[in-house]
Amino acid sequence: MNAVISPAKRNTKQKESIFRAVTSVYTHPTAEEIYNMVVVDCPHVSLTTVYRNLNMLVEEGKLRRIAIPNDSDRFDATLTPHYHVKCDKCGAFVDVDGYDTDINGECERLTGYKVNYHDIIFHGECGECR
Amino acid sequence: MNAVISPAKRNTKQKESIFRAVTSVYTHPTAEEIYNMVVVDCPHVSLTTVYRNLNMLVEEGKLRRIAIPNDSDRFDATLTPHYHVKCDKCGAFVDVDGYDTDINGECERLTGYKVNYHDIIFHGECGECR
DNA sequence: TTGCTTATTAGTAATTATTGCTATTTACTT
DNA sequence: AAGTAAATAGCAATAATTACTAATAAGCAA
Numbered sequence: 001m002n003a004v005i006s007p008a009k010r011n012t013k014q015k016e017s018i019f020r021a022v023t024s025v026y027t028h029p030t031a032e033e034i035y036n037m038v039v040v041d042c043p044h045v046s047l048t049t050v051y052r053n054l055n056m057l058v059e060e061g062k063l064r065r066i067a068i069p070n071d072s073d074r075f076d077a078t079l080t081p082h083y084h085v086k087c088d089k090c091g092a093f094v095d096v097d098g099y100d101t102d103i104n105g106e107c108e109r110l111t112g113y114k115v116n117y118h119d120i121i122f123h124g125e126c127g128e129c130r
Numbered sequence: 131m132n133a134v135i136s137p138a139k140r141n142t143k144q145k146e147s148i149f150r151a152v153t154s155v156y157t158h159p160t161a162e163e164i165y166n167m168v169v170v171d172c173p174h175v176s177l178t179t180v181y182r183n184l185n186m187l188v189e190e191g192k193l194r195r196i197a198i199p200n201d202s203d204r205f206d207a208t209l210t211p212h213y214h215v216k217c218d219k220c221g222a223f224v225d226v227d228g229y230d231t232d233i234n235g236e237c238e239r240l241t242g243y244k245v246n247y248h249d250i251i252f253h254g255e256c257g258e259c260r
Numbered sequence: 261t262t263g264c265t266t267a268t269t270a271g272t273a274a275t276t277a278t279t280g281c282t283a284t285t286t287a288c289t290t
Numbered sequence: 291a292a293g294t295a296a297a298t299a300g301c302a303a304t305a306a307t308t309a310c311t312a313a314t315a316a317g318c319a320a
């Protein structure tokens with residue numbers, strides 16, 4: 001397995017602003033929400049740049065992508081493993097802190113796959129909605 | 131909570147063919163794959179009709195929708211609870227049979243949400259790919 | 261069986277989320 | 291300070307899905 005020669009990365013205003021935007025909130029902003037935060041600092045920033053940099057930052061391991069079924073991807077600066085709950089009434093989407101379960105081995109045993117990680121999304125109703 | 135008056139459902143050739151298409155395979159076909167199966171029986175069927183009927187069938191509890199992050203929705207006639215594994219190399223997406231875990235209560239305790247169900251998607255490499 | 265009502269259809273346009281393309285800009289190396 | 295190419299802005303394109311509308315056809319009633 002040869003190391004792939006990858007071009008040198010550059011630090012741009014835009015990339016820094018995008019990273020700061022995600023780390024400054026406890027919500028899980030979408031690319032569009034991040035764009036709306038970044039455009040204050042960088043008035044000419046484009047949505048394409050936001051998407052490209054978010055992909056880079058995920059690739060570099062600095063952000064986590066939360067791919068929610070039937071919804072835009074969201075981004076999270078909290079890198080420690082954790083699950084998420086979605087309120088199916090109002091769409092609220094929050095962390096389930098302090099819970100992690102070791103079930104990859106069970107899946108490997110049952111399927112013969114090599115399992116690297118798993119995601120759990122809980123569905124229900126938030127305190128407000130019930 | 132008043133019962134909502136809903137219009138009478140009709141059984142159409144198209145709807146029956148769509149349901150048969152999903153129940154006749156062990157894969158988890160996408161709407162487009164289902165369309166390609168149905169078009170043999172109903173040469174003039176439209177993709178819109180496939181989507182509409184799949185949504186109806188899920189609503190009626192006759193099919194299960196598998197919403198895979200960053201992928202088209204897939205449909206499954208197996209209604210008993212089960213998880214899924216995805217091979218991140220070739221895209222294979224199969225059932226994890228015989229495994230179900232009771233973790234909704236733990237999430238409720240931690241978040242205060244009322245939790246109705248959860249989905250787990252495992253990620254890794256299938257036998258072929260490694 | 262015939263006709264009536266309206267749920268459903270086919271076809272197309274629109275929408276949403278995201279990526280591709282390209283000329284221009286700009287971060288970083290020398 | 292100058293050169294190189296990575297990154298940008300702006301726009302076009304794609305993919306998945308839904309919205310809209312006139313035409314069709316289930317299923318009920320006469």
